[in-house]
Structures are given as structure tokens and as C-alpha cells.
Amino acid sequence: MNSPHLSAPGIRRREWLRVGGLSALGLSLSRLWGSSARGAAAPVANSASFGRAKSCILLFLSGGPPQHDTFDPKPDAPLEIRGTFRSIPTSVPGTHFCETLPHTAQIAHQLAVVRSMTTDINSHSTSGAFMLTGYLPASKAENVPAGPQDWPSIASVVGTLKPSTRTPLSSVVLPELIHNNGHIVWPGQNGGFMGAAWHPMMIQCDPTQQPMHIEGMSLTEGMTSVRLAERFNLLQQFDAHFRDGAKSSAIEELGRMDQKAFDVLHSDASRQAFEIERESAALRDNYGRHKFGQSVLLARRLVEAGVRLVQVNWPRAEGDENIGNPLWDTHQNNAARVRDVLAPQFDRTFATLIADLQSRGLLDETLVVAMGEFGRSPKINASGGRDHWGSCFSVVLAGAGIGGGQIVGTSDRLGAFPASRPVHPPDLAATIFHFLGVDPAAEFVDPIGRPRRVTDNGQPLKELTGT
Secondary structure (H helix, E strand, O other), rough: OOOOOOOOOOOHHHHHHHOOOOHHHHHOOOOEEEEEOOOOOOOOOOOOOOOOOOOEEEEEEEOOOOOOOOOOOOOOOHHHHHHHOOOEEEEOOOOEEEEHHHHHOOOOOHEEEEEEEEEOOHHHHHHHHHHHOOOOOOOOOOOOOOOOEEEEEOOHHHHHHHHOOOOOOOOOEEEEOOEEOOOOEOOOOOOOHHHHHHHEEEEOOOOOOOOOOOOOOOOOOOOHHHHHHHHHHHHHHHHHHHHHHHOOOHHHHHHHHHHEEEEEEHHHHHHHOHHHHHOOOOHHHHHHHOHHHHHHHHHHHHHHHOOOOEEEEEOOOOOHHHHHOOOOOOOOOHHHHHHHHHHHHHHHHHHHHHHHHHHOHHHHHHEEEEEEOOOOOOOOOOOOOOOOOOOEEEEEEEEOOOOOOOOOOOOOOOOEEEEEOOOEEEHHHHHHHHOOOOOOOOOOOOOOEEEEEEEOOOOOOOOHHOO
16 A cells, blocks of 8 residues: 655655655654544543543454354254354353363353344455444445545544553554465555545564564664754754645644654653563463463553553464465365364453453453454355355443343344344444544544545444443
């Protein structure tokens, strides 16, 4: 995804960086961002749950987790529907999960499970864009690439309209962007038509590697903090003369992004949040020494440092491009893949995150959401897999004072369609915004002056918000 051109005649962002932007500081920040909102979130009166979450951790299980084999087992359905797994009791009497989630079953009293989520889209990228933005994409086709016309992601809206007051990092996505085979990046993962100023910070990393290297989060060789400050002061003087001759909002935005880059590198608290090696070996083991587990642990450290929203994408394993079951996309041998690889990682990591947040007094002020782009087909196919299914699937929420032990909505006897209380992506987005203190009915102004609503008439889930 290329950065937009600046509006000043004859000046491109790359040229500006070359003649005196961040390169003059000796920084290696690979992605610039800003947080200047063109709109503001209005308060919601008489709602105790509004703004109750200081932060959000969004776990995105790319590929589409099977609802039958996780949070919505169907023990009374035919074998070709229910599969070979048993359902097991949870800590909530009368509520059962699949046996693949034994650790999560023990904390069901802290969770709210939506069993009637629906997008009605069976394509990874566009159903994913719907879930990640709350706005129905223009196309429901597969392999639609990201573009400048995309709706801003939930992460970008939160980071822009509700920026952190404690760290220059307001919204972070890690450890990699979501893409289909062929490295076709999904739409709906950045600021979209609002431009680079709205992009969340994308952190490409592997937290299992120590020391963990993050491009742009360290000074270049030979650059000390003192020299960095001196260069930034020179850059600001240069900027003042430059802006006198090239007045534009884009140039002003570059100045704000330069300031952000400097602030991150100059902030000990921001840098230390990435020093995952500070955690005990036992806790790191509990999260799981795999890329997903350590990424979730990193997310906890970031919200502890004041980041508003951290989105953790389920990472691709080495060779995923060449197998029939990349990520959670279990078209073949679903049972073995879920039992041996996917569910054990998610189950232990998710349960550990909830316990860790609670032990630190952070759970009541942190909203946790686990979701994918869709679910899997009720009927097991001839290859022992489950195929794409956007008609009905499960999403799990916890924290932020949400009453645990809840089931919101139900699926039919086959787990194929909502039987009650269908929940759509705008409603899920509205719920996330509500808890983070962004009015779902708030408006912002797009680059050509049009008012845009934060959600597409989404309504927060009253079962969770109490409104």
C-alpha cells in the first residue's frame, strides 16, 4: 500500500523525507501515522458502560474458526455435522463448549459468547473487511485487494478519535497484516479513505525471537538520544521555513507525524513495552512460546503502557502459503488441524490472557474480543474439512465490566443460521466503540468535506452494555 501524495504542488512525501524529513533525524521508522481527527466522539448520556474500557485487545483468528468445534458444539446433530469431538461442561451450568477448549471452558463465567454472528459473505477478504470495519464492502468477491477507497478499520477509528494520553501509540496492529495466498492484503485494515494520518501503527514482528527487533523502534547506529534531540530541533527550524513557502494541510500533517516518530523513540515507556523479555519465563510459557501466544503477551504489555487498541492477527506459519489449511482455513482434515494445532494454541493463550489481565487489575478496564472473518460450514466435506460459512458463527467478548456467563443469540440445530438475535458487524463495531468511549452515532468529516458516521447504524449489544 503506497502512501498518498502530498497536496503541495510538485512535492511527494518520499521526496520530502529525502530532503529533510525523518531521515534527517537518523530514524528508521518504516510507517508514519498521525492522530488528528476531523470529527469528535460525542458523549452518551445515562450509560454507565460508555467508555468503561480504557483499552481493547482484539484477537483476529484469520481463516475462520469452526463454530461447531469451538464455542457452539451441536452434540445432537448428525455425525456429519457435529463431527467427532465431544461437548464439555463449562464453569457456567448448562453451557457447553467443544472439548478442544478445556482451559477456556473453565473461565466461561467471565465470557460473553455471541453464537449468532452473521455477515452472509463467504469470502475471506470481504467478510473480513466487514468484520474489521463494521461497514459492508462494495464487493463480496474474494481476493479484493486493499485500496484507498476502503472504509477505515475499527483500529484506525479508535486510535484517531480516542487517542492515548499516555503513549504516542494509540492503535497498534501486530504481528503482521492479514493477506490471502499470493500476499493479497485484505481491505479494511487501515485508515482507508481517511489516509495515512488515520493508519494504526503496523508492527511487523516475531516476539518469539530474542532480542525482538522492530523496524523503526530503535535509533540507527551511532545515534544517541542527545543527537536525536539536536537533529529534531534542527528539523523543526527547517520545517518553519519550508512551511512558509508551501502552505498545506498535508505539510502540517507531516509535521505532526514527525513529532509522533520522535515521541515514540524518545519515550522510555513506549520502548520498554516491547521488551517482552522482562516477563517471567513461567508466564511466557503459559501464553505459549509460539508467535500467536507471544504476540498476545505483547498486546497485554502495550495496553498496560496505555495503548487504546491492540489488534493481534493470527499469524501465518512457515509454509502456510503451500498447504490446503493455512491459518484457520480448514478445508481439509479439520478435526486433526483444530485438535493438534489451532485450538491448543488459542485455548491456553486466551485463558492465560484473561487470568493475567485480572491478576493485574486490568480486566475491568480492558475489553477483549476474539473473532474471525466468518465460521465454517455445518456439513463436513469429503476431505474431512469444513468450508467457508458467513451465515452464522461465534464471537467472544470479555472484560470491561461485561457480565460473564452470557450467551447472546443462538444458532439453529445445525449451527448453520441464527435461530435468535442475529448480530451483524455494525452492531459488534458499535459495541466496541461504546465501551471505548466513542459514540457509535458520532460523525467525522472525510477529506472532501462529507460527514461520515462511525458505524453503519450499528447498535451496541444491550445484553452487554446494559443500555
